[in-house]
Amino acid sequence: MLKILKYSIQDLLRSRWSYVYFIFYLLLGFVLLFLNNNMDKAIITLMNIIIVLTPLIGTIFGVMYYYNSREFTELLLAQPIKRNKIFIGQYIGISLSLTLSLVLGLGIPFVAYGLFKSAIIFDFVLLLIVGAFLNFIFVALSYNISLSTENKIKGFGYAILMWLFMAVIYDGLFLISLVMFNEYPLEKFALAATMFNPIDLSRILILLKLDISALLGYTGAVFKDFFGTSLGLLSSLGVLFVWVILPALNIVRKANKKDF
Amino acid sequence: MIKIEKLNKKFGKLIVLNQLDLEISSGGVFAILGPNGSGKTTLIKSILGMVIPNSGNIYYNGESILKKWKYRKNVNYLPQIANFPANLSVKELISMVKNLRNEPSNEHHLIELFGLTPFLKQKLGNLSGGTKQKVNIVLTFMFDNELIILDEPTTGLDPIALINLKSLINQARKEGKTILITSHIMSFVEEISDEIVFLLDGKIYFKGSINELKTQTNSSSLEIAIANLIKKQYA
Numbered sequence: 001m002l003k004i005l006k007y008s009i010q011d012l013l014r015s016r017w018s019y020v021y022f023i024f025y026l027l028l029g030f031v032l033l034f035l036n037n038n039m040d041k042a043i044i045t046l047m048n049i050i051i052v053l054t055p056l057i058g059t060i061f062g063v064m065y066y067y068n069s070r071e072f073t074e075l076l077l078a079q080p081i082k083r084n085k086i087f088i089g090q091y092i093g094i095s096l097s098l099t100l101s102l103v104l105g106l107g108i109p110f111v112a113y114g115l116f117k118s119a120i121i122f123d124f125v126l127l128l129i130v131g132a133f134l135n136f137i138f139v140a141l142s143y144n145i146s147l148s149t150e151n152k153i154k155g156f157g158y159a160i161l162m163w164l165f166m167a168v169i170y171d172g173l174f175l176i177s178l179v180m181f182n183e184y185p186l187e188k189f190a191l192a193a194t195m196f197n198p199i200d201l202s203r204i205l206i207l208l209k210l211d212i213s214a215l216l217g218y219t220g221a222v223f224k225d226f227f228g229t230s231l232g233l234l235s236s237l238g239v240l241f242v243w244v245i246l247p248a249l250n251i252v253r254k255a256n257k258k259d260f
Numbered sequence: 261m262i263k264i265e266k267l268n269k270k271f272g273k274l275i276v277l278n279q280l281d282l283e284i285s286s287g288g289v290f291a292i293l294g295p296n297g298s299g300k301t302t303l304i305k306s307i308l309g310m311v312i313p314n315s316g317n318i319y320y321n322g323e324s325i326l327k328k329w330k331y332r333k334n335v336n337y338l339p340q341i342a343n344f345p346a347n348l349s350v351k352e353l354i355s356m357v358k359n360l361r362n363e364p365s366n367e368h369h370l371i372e373l374f375g376l377t378p379f380l381k382q383k384l385g386n387l388s389g390g391t392k393q394k395v396n397i398v399l400t401f402m403f404d405n406e407l408i409i410l411d412e413p414t415t416g417l418d419p420i421a422l423i424n425l426k427s428l429i430n431q432a433r434k435e436g437k438t439i440l441i442t443s444h445i446m447s448f449v450e451e452i453s454d455e456i457v458f459l460l461d462g463k464i465y466f467k468g469s470i471n472e473l474k475t476q477t478n479s480s481s482l483e484i485a486i487a488n489l490i491k492k493q494y495a
Contacts, residue, residue, distance in 0.1 A: 003360055014347040071343030075399075077310045078337040079360050082329050259271070259311040 004076065004089025005096075012065070012097040021057060021098070025105025033113045039120045046106070047127060047206050051199055052167050054134040058098060062142030063159045065094050067152045074260050087143070087255040091248065095139045099132040126209050130202045133240045137198045138163070140247035147254045170197050178218065187222050194219045198243045205236040261286040261407065261438050262307060267316035269302055269462075276302045277313070278462035286406075289429060289439045291449045294459035295490045300442045301340060303459065304409055307440075308337055320407075333363070338400040340411040343392070346385025350376060350395055353384060357399050367402040373424050374398060390416035397421075401428050408432055408439045414448055426452055446483040456482075458489055465489065 012018050028049065032042040069090070076086045106128065107115075115121055142159045149155035174193050178186060194200045204220045208229055223232050262284040269277040276299040284290055292300050305311040307318060309325060309332065317324050320331045344353055358365050371377055374394040379387060387395070393416045400408065413425060429452050432439055443449050449456070456473055458466040466473060466489065470482055479485035 007356055011345050011347050069345060071339070071341055072345050074310065074339055075344070075357075076360070078308050078332065078335070078339065079357070080329055080332040081360065257312060260305065 001085035001089045005093045008090045008093030009097050022101040022105045029106045029109030050131045051203050054131045055138040056163050058135045058138030059142040059159045059163045062139040063146050066146035083255055084252050087251050095136045098135045102131045103128055136244045143251050166199050190219045190222050195239050201236050208232050263319040265317045268314045282464050287436045288454040289452050290455050291453035292442045292457045298459040299462050334405050336400045336405050336408045338410045344384040349381050351380040363403050365402040370398040410441045414445050450482045
């Protein structure tokens with residue numbers, strides 16, 4: 001598996017898009033720091049961007065890599081390698097190289113700005129951890145979609161819809177249901193609904209850490225109330241972890257049944 | 261060497277392999293023929309474990325291969341469409357497959373034989389279809405294994421490469437290897453194969469030597485014999 005992982009990372013590190021992505025974060029980091037001139041504010045803006053953008057990029061890269069490397073995957077399948085290892089190796093390869101772009105792209109400007117001397121380093125690290133989780137989650141989800149869709153265009157469509165649903169539509173539905181059922185106690189429902197969307201969960205996770213009540217919103221407040229800050233942090237990290245494991249297991253299950 | 265028992269494969273409602281039984285003995289060149297969509301590639305991919313059959317069993321040297329992977333150490337496979345990661349160079353791809361298989365290989369001789377030396381540093385995405393196919397052949401023949409499976413090996417090859425391919429196949433036969441080939445080029449099949457396996461409607465319709473096939477169908481050439489067999493399907 002390590003060999004497959006190594007090759008897919010190598011392959012991605014050669015592709016132009018990894019660098020475009022890396023340079024985008026690099027520029028974003030520098031621009032934010034110089035415009036805000038304040039790390040705290042830069043981190044909040046960054047959070048809003050990361051929470052929407054990493055899932056989108058993860059989704060697109062996952063689908064793109066799967067369809068682009070289909071023939072190559074077939075070549076690997078004919079080699080004496082276990083199927084699981086091929087797909088899990090590729091999956092980890094994509095997620096890791098995206099995470100690398102993220103960490104380096106944002107890390108360099110922040111370190112240059114004096115991250116290590118500031119108290120904000122933990123918030124920043126948490127932001128990167130959440131970004132990494134989102135990468136792993138959305139690459140896994142999009143790999144699931146592409147494994148079950150033969151048609152490239154359809155696969156792309158479904159994957160983008162999935163992202164749109166998680167990033168935008170879900171919140172809309174959630175809000176509508178909160179408004180419609182506001183006569184009922186909704187705390188439990190709100191908690192559960194947040195757990196079912198990794199993007200919402202990540203947002204709350206970071207806001208809990210940053211401790212900005214004004215931005216927490218209803219679910220964040222419920223979350224804080226229910227778990228308290230540290231338990232809230234841990235439990236939401238745990239749920240994010242589950243969000244990685246379940247789709248990854250499903251990749252294995254699907255791959256073992258699929259014909260190539 | 262390979263024994264297939266009551267193999268069934270459906271893609272949706274389409275039945276591709278239907279209770280297929282086949283036994284392939286060790287040594288020799290076996291051509292798997294049949295009209296388009298008769299299940300040749302599906303059969304080959306089932307042997308490789310790339311297609312998972314709905315029912316039935318496949319044995320390799322007496323052992324079932326379903327859900328196994330170690331037996332593939334003994335199999336060299338040339339896929340139908342040679343499409344490799346566009347970012348890698350030819351050299352990198354070859355060393356990568358070597359690294360994955362971890363077996364002794366003789367790629368230098370093959371690279372020279374197919375005149376690939378000037379292309380070694382080029383990215384695979386920039387190669388022509390025929391050159392990619394040559395790379396594909398090098399990857400298949402560089403390992404010394406007892407079973408070689410070639411799916412449409414002649415696609416895009418120039419005459420010299422084709423002659424080289426034939427001599428590689430003949431040499432492998434002399435070494436006592438088993439070679440499975442699918443092809444639509446009948447002259448190629450006639451020249452190199454010892455035995456014909458003809459697939460029709462997901463079953464083995466005929467298995468035997470070229471001469472037997474000619475007598476059975478009252479045909480003077482293999483091409484006509486095969487055409488006669490295929491006509492039966494359209495009738």
